Amino acid sequence: GNTPQAERLLTQATILGGTLEQRGGDATLADAVRAIKAFAKNTRQLRTLAQAHKDYGAARSAYIAGHYDVAGKWFDAVLARQPPSLPLERWAQMHHGASLMYAGRMATAKQIFEKLLANSDTSRYASFAGRVRWALGTTPLREGQYEHALTHYREAARLFERAGEREHLGAIQYLIGETQFLLGDVAMAYQSAHEALSTLRPYQSSVWLNNVLKVAADNATADGLQHAALRVQDENILVAARTGRPIYLAEAHLARARLRASTNSFPTEDLRAGRAIVEQLEPGGARSWFEADLRLSEAHALMRTDPARAEAALDSVIPFFAPLNAERLLWGLTGRASARLALGDVAGTKSDLDRAITMVSEQRESVSRVSLQAALMERGREIFDRLVMLHLGARDPATALAYLERGRASLAPTRLSPLKGTNAALQSRRGEAVLIYALIGDTLLAWTVVNRSIRLTRTKVNRARLLDSIERVNSSLELRAEEAAIRPHLEVLYDLFIRPLQDSSIPIGTPLVVIADGEVAGVPFSALYDKSREQYLVEAHPIRFANSMRDAAQTRRTRRGNDPKILLVADPAFDAREHPGLARLPEAVAEIDAIATRYTRLLTLSGSEAQVDAFRIALREIDILHFAGHAIFDDSRPERSFLLLASGPKRKDAGRISAAEAESLDLSHIRLAVLSACKTVGGRGEKSSGFAGFAGALLGAGVEGVVGSLWRVDDKLTRTLMTGFHAAYQSSGDGAVALRAAQLALLRSGSPDLQSPAAWAGFRYTGS
Numbered sequence: 001g002n003t004p005q006a007e008r009l010l011t012q013a014t015i016l017g018g019t020l021e022q023r024g025g026d027a028t029l030a031d032a033v034r035a036i037k038a039f040a041k042n043t044r045q046l047r048t049l050a051q052a053h054k055d056y057g058a059a060r061s062a063y064i065a066g067h068y069d070v071a072g073k074w075f076d077a078v079l080a081r082q083p084p085s086l087p088l089e090r091w092a093q094m095h096h097g098a099s100l101m102y103a104g105r106m107a108t109a110k111q112i113f114e115k116l117l118a119n120s121d122t123s124r125y126a127s128f129a130g131r132v133r134w135a136l137g138t139t140p141l142r143e144g145q146y147e148h149a150l151t152h153y154r155e156a157a158r159l160f161e162r163a164g165e166r167e168h169l170g171a172i173q174y175l176i177g178e179t180q181f182l183l184g185d186v187a188m189a190y191q192s193a194h195e196a197l198s199t200l201r202p203y204q205s206s207v208w209l210n211n212v213l214k215v216a217a218d219n220a221t222a223d224g225l226q227h228a229a230l231r232v233q234d235e236n237i238l239v240a241a242r243t244g245r246p247i248y249l250a251e252a253h254l255a256r257a258r259l260r261a262s263t264n265s266f267p268t269e270d271l272r273a274g275r276a277i278v279e280q281l282e283p284g285g286a287r288s289w290f291e292a293d294l295r296l297s298e299a300h301a302l303m304r305t306d307p308a309r310a311e312a313a314l315d316s317v318i319p320f321f322a323p324l325n326a327e328r329l330l331w332g333l334t335g336r337a338s339a340r341l342a343l344g345d346v347a348g349t350k351s352d353l354d355r356a357i358t359m360v361s362e363q364r365e366s367v368s369r370v371s372l373q374a375a376l377m378e379r380g381r382e383i384f385d386r387l388v389m390l391h392l393g394a395r396d397p398a399t400a401l402a403y404l405e406r407g408r409a410s411l412a413p414t415r416l417s418p419l420k421g422t423n424a425a426l427q428s429r430r431g432e433a434v435l436i437y438a439l440i441g442d443t444l445l446a447w448t449v450v451n452r453s454i455r456l457t458r459t460k461v462n463r464a465r466l467l468d469s470i471e472r473v474n475s476s477l478e479l480r481a482e483e484a485a486i487r488p489h490l491e492v493l494y495d496l497f498i499r500p501l502q503d504s505s506i507p508i509g510t511p512l513v514v515i516a517d518g519e520v521a522g523v524p525f526s527a528l529y530d531k532s533r534e535q536y537l538v539e540a541h542p543i544r545f546a547n548s549m550r551d552a553a554q555t556r557r558t559r560r561g562n563d564p565k566i567l568l569v570a571d572p573a574f575d576a577r578e579h580p581g582l583a584r585l586p587e588a589v590a591e592i593d594a595i596a597t598r599y600t601r602l603l604t605l606s607g608s609e610a611q612v613d614a615f616r617i618a619l620r621e622i623d624i625l626h627f628a629g630h631a632i633f634d635d636s637r638p639e640r641s642f643l644l645l646a647s648g649p650k651r652k653d654a655g656r657i658s659a660a661e662a663e664s665l666d667l668s669h670i671r672l673a674v675l676s677a678c679k680t681v682g683g684r685g686e687k688s689s690g691f692a693g694f695a696g697a698l699l700g701a702g703v704e705g706v707v708g709s710l711w712r713v714d715d716k717l718t719r720t721l722m723t724g725f726h727a728a729y730q731s732s733g734d735g736a737v738a739l740r741a742a743q744l745a746l747l748r749s750g751s752p753d754l755q756s757p758a759a760w761a762g763f764r765y766t767g768s
Helices: 003-021 028-038 043-064 068-080 086-102 106-117 125-145 146-163 166-182 186-200 208-222 226-243 246-262 268-280 285-302 306-321 327-343 346-365 371-381 381-393 398-409 464-476 481-498 584-597 614-621 657-663 693-700 715-734 737-748
Strands: 433-440 443-450 453-460 512-516 543-545 565-572 601-607 624-628 641-645 656-658 672-675 705-709 763-767
Touching: 003 028, 028 043, 028 086, 043 068, 043 086, 043 327, 068 086, 068 285, 086 106, 086 125, 086 268, 086 624, 106 125, 125 146, 125 166, 146 166, 166 186, 166 208, 208 226, 208 246, 226 246, 226 641, 246 268, 246 285, 268 285, 285 327, 285 453, 285 693, 306 327, 346 381, 381 433, 381 443, 398 433, 398 443, 398 453, 464 481, 464 641, 481 705, 565 584, 565 614, 565 641, 584 601, 584 624, 584 715, 614 656, 624 715, 656 705, 657 693, 672 715, 693 763, 705 737, 715 737, 737 763
Parallel strands: 433 512, 512 543, 543 763, 565 601, 565 624, 624 672, 672 705
Antiparallel strands: 433 443, 443 453, 641 656, 705 763
């Protein structure tokens, strides 16, 4: 009944809505005002609309306070009135769906969001469409479908940018960062968090600023910077207090409590503060959530001192989060497994870890990029390692190996489905021996599998010293140290990795398949030296590498006798301004000229002709690829490794094709790829069994076998090795056999330069 006040507010809304509309922003407010004015003389409709707006206000208040059940009922009331305002109806539908989502009714909420998106005018209602995309991203985020969430969040960011809604843009940038962190893409998560902080700088009381700091702290923790993470969490608590919203302050205290617990400090103060806030919340969805989150934090804190109480707390946490949040469910399962193991409940521990493994594997299956699959599975690596050690403690090496294999199949870059159980056949191909290595803590585990026979050797090592030794050996080989200087170190590695596995079941000449844990994958196995026999390992055995036993068991798809078509790429004319530290490789041209005489069907790209477009097109019609040029390896982000090509006149790719792009291609028709370039196989520190970098990308794209290098190689020495390799490959059709023949030819050449393992041990064959 306050007509003057109503007119004043309506005038303000008219001005604001009109201004937004004129600037190309969202037209919701302008159209809502038009709906009110349209019924100015229709008292009945106007009262219906007024009551609907009032109910909507009550619903929003309940929603903001976290009372989602109450909010859902109010939004239902708005919709039941059938208000004659399309903007009001659509926003009520969207928030009704969000209330259902936070109450755990994901499927129903998703149906509402998808219907709204299908009927939305994204050009007129960019902000509304952005909110719907936001909600559509949050449903898969809570279900652990992280790549799907990213797709929606990125589209929401585009819509908010267009609508000029900076605070919402910052919120989405935070969510993108959180999702990237959950995918294991920490570097990009840092970048997104930085973008969000920059966007939200003018909004010092924004609830989203609090969430961005939480992601930044998570990133720092993942990088092992717990003390830095604590400082960020301290700031997060101050920011959360500024929002005036108790639930965000509770969330910040509980996050810091978990972080402090991980640093062996009991978080009494944070748990007390969090509990005090939670107990003041009204009953409903938000309180139930934070009560469960509080129990989760308390369980983390009690894990070392009172595992029985920790287990009891997690018994209620796990069923609560099961339908609501995949990440917290995973925390609960792995935490309860730790508590049960401390209490001697082996069966319960195994049950929880099995369930956690299944969750992570299912999340991995929803991600299309192989590099992100490996990053996601790295989050589950500790779970696999714990199960391996659990079964070794029970004197069951076969089951321990089965779990290790299950983890590796999940990490595999090749397009094989991960194992669903532990009953897959663990056996070698006939006539081969499989050597499997895993470094877990300070224990080097080595299995030998011959046919169905499985034997385990355990060796206690100084982990840091071992990894440093591997790196030093590879550096010496890369720098072409004299053979006499490097051989003693190769003898030590032989005694550690090979001698304990030698027995009569592996006679000289038996082909070896090496499957090495990521941190020991950089061992130059072919160059390990047997002092007693005075020979390198490659002299005694053909060697190929595989990512898992499942990969190792694959048979070659191709047969000898056909006429393969080869693509030869030599010394691309890259942009020297972009890469001033790199020189052209004239020996590469001589290398492919020599190789070309071996094939009747060939394509050649060299110099300025070796452009990205031409390279990509040629890949579609070949059987063999040989690349003789520069490869740039990114240790921290292997998927950003790239082959350096010539720059096209109109392309923005700077003359490169990245590992991430290569892995997205279908290259299953290519039987062999030879990367006669620098460091195309990952080494120390890589967790995906050493197959990071460009070699792993090609395997992920379906290439049958890849010859790649462990370190920067000398192009003159490589020319001799590669010429011999292709001559042998023409005869055998087997990449591993051909590489060994070429290596032995150099070793027995009589030339000191060619005999040194620095000339031939840098390359390895991976595949079937």
